[in-house]
Amino acid sequence: MVxxxxxxxxAFLLFPALLGSAILxxxxxxxxxxxxxxxRVFLGLTLPQIAACGVAFTFWLHHAAGLSHGSGSERLxxxxGSLLFTLLGMxxxxxxxxxxxxxPEGRLAAAYALASASTILFIVFNPAGELEILNLLKGEVISLSRDxxxxxxxxxxxxxxxxxxFRREFLLNSFDRDLSFLLTGGSAQWSFWLYVLCGFSIAIGVIMAxxxxxFGFMVLPPLAARTLARGMNAFLFSSSLIGLLIAVLGFYLSVRLDLPLGPTDVAFGCIVIFAVHGLRFLVRRGPAALVRLIIFAGLIAGCSAPRAPAPLPVGTLEPKYVWLAAVRNSSGADLRLPENNPLRSVAEMAGKISGDYRPTVMDLLRGTLRQELEQRKIPVSFPEERNAGLRSxxxxxxxxxxxxxxxxxxxxLLxxxxxRWHTDGxxxxxxxxxxxxxxIDDGMVQWQEHWQKIVPLVGARxxxxxxxxxxxxxxxxxxxS
Known part of the structure; x- marks a missing residue:
């Protein structure tokens, strides 16, 4: 376990993804x-959806012009499209x-509904690029390249x-536009530049994440910070600090529990909001309630400490004979491996292997396990070698x-x-x-472990x-050993 x-x-393999999530x-x-x-908090919901609509529209236009997908320019x-639609929508x-x-809330709700419906329609109009659009809209921070x-x-x-x-100018313009006009010489220009900065951050963020x-990072941390902060500068700083905390801990939970990063961060952000409000309530109730909460949290953290997987106890096996069952595939995915062996067609013509056969991940795992056991002088066989009815x-x-x-x-019996065995390429x-x-004698499970790994595709295409x-x-x- 990580x-x-x-x-x-x-040196961690996914450290660049952690940096990207922390920046967001x-x-x-x-x-x-x-x-x-x-x-204008609903802008944080509406503008990302408008940006997503821009992505779908750009791909539909690309398809309507007769150009093919898969040229490597999908992200560009x-x-x-995300930037143009975001700035136009703002x-x-x-x-x-x-x-x-x-x-204004009614207009934002209507804009959100229109952008959501348009996004779906543009995807329907462009079935050839549906996979690329969905991957971009899903936003895989975990697969960010260095560029x-x-x-x-x-x-x-x-x-x-x-x-x-320019936080003072932006804050003054947010609270009192008339006073902002008198002190800074114009309120419209500060509103314009604020919306430009927001538009760029949303447009780039949507395509990356x-x-x-x-939307989760724009709304959830400020909601939590508003409960804690007592001044405007403290509110702004606390929002960024809580967002960074959610990003780092959410990333850890995503890797640790093998969950998608976006929903994990958003769900954890909601938990942080409830925790902040609960902590404030306990502080008002008195220090005794707070001490009890800290003790309870410590007990929970101690009980949930991660445990490293135990190795296979090959030295204590009596009798030393292992039957290696065929590996089950409960993932529901097609785990056949690509085959580019130039001698394969010759073997097929000779009738030595079937033309429909392709090696699978199950074959790879089973064969490697057999080699490892034989290297440690453990007798191992496949059950179907003894009885053809034991193939599964x-x-x-x-x-x-x-x-x-x-x-x-x-x-x-192993x-x-x-x-799970999944990657989108x-x-x-x-x-x-x-x-x-x-x-085998009594059906007792002597050893059991759950192995979870995340392997980057760097160097493995x-x-x-x-x-x-x-x-x-x-x-x-x-x-x-």
Whole structure:
């Protein structure tokens, strides 16, 4: 299992993704705090959806022009569409605020509904690029490249610098536009520049992280900071600090529990808001209630301390004979590996292998396990070599042991179940494998471990190469010596 200190190390494989998430978590709350001060918090929901609509529109236009997808410029196309639609949407909404009558919240709700419906329609109109659009809208921070991370750092650095350097002008313009006009010489220009900074941060953030994560970082940290802060500068600083905390801890929970990053960060941000309000309530009740909460939190943290997976106890196996069952695939995914062996077609023509056969991740894992056991002088066989009816076992260890006893097998039965083995070609390979060592005589589980690995695709451009790296990582922990 990955510890919290490991993800903070620059040597960690996903450290660039952590930096990207931290940048978003530090800057977006400051943008959202200014929108909240202007009573335009719904802009934090509407503008990311408008940016997503721009991504879908750009891809539809690209398809309508007869150009093909997959040329490597998808991210650039998405950035252009996201930026144009965000700035255009902010301009239209600002014009309506000055000219139109009615409640601004109603206009924002209508704009959100229109952008959501248009996004879906543009995806329907462009089925050829549906996968690319959905991947961009989903926003995989965990797969950011170094160039994309540099772009994110530069844009968000400019946005943060502008909001900090001119915070007095922006704050004055948010609270009293007439006084801002008298003291600064114009209120419209400060509103314009504030919306420009917000537009750039939202447009780039949506294409890098997706609308859900951007909206969460813009709204949730300021809501928590408003309960704690007692001054305007403290409110702005606390928003960024809480956002950074949510980004780092949410990233750790995402890696630790093998969950998608965006929903994990947003859910954890909501938990932080409830925790802040609960902490404030306990402080009002008195120090005794606060002490009890701290003791309870310490007990929970101690009980949930991470435990490293235990290696396979090969030295204590009696009798020393292992039957290696066929690996189950409970992931629901097609785990066939690509095959580019030039001798394969010759073997197919000779009838030595079937033309429909392709090696799978299950074959790779099972074959590697057999090699590791044989290197440690442990006799190992496949059950189907003894009885053709034992090509597959159920998930229940007791039932599997019963099948083995019926076939007159003795010794140990090693069961492997792949729960997850997924990558979309850009994001790292996420794996989850459950292994059990069952004594055939009585069906007792002698050893059980759940292996979860995240393998980056750097240096491994194909699924078979990334899968090989994942299997090797599991074997290193399963057989440490």
């Amino acid at each position: 510890s919290f200190l490991e993800i903070l190390s620059p 978590g530090f800057v977006c709350p400051l943008v959202g705090a200014h929108l909240m001060l202007r009573h 196309l998405g950035m252009v 301009g239209v909404l600002a014009y309506l605020d000055r000219r139109a009558s009615g409640a 994309e991370l540099k772009l994110l750092a530069v844009v968000y650095g400019i946005v943060y610098g502008g909001l900090v350097l 997706g609308p859900l994560l951007v 076992f159920g998930a229940d260890p007791a039932a599997a042991a019963e099948m083995a006893r019926t076939a007159q097998l003795s010794g140990w 069961l492997c179940d792949i729960r 850009r994001s790292p390979l996420s794996t989850s494998v459950l292994m059990r060592l069952v004594r 194909r699924l078979d190469e990334a899968s090989g790296d994942a299997v090797k990582a599991i074997m290193r922990e399963m057989f440490p």
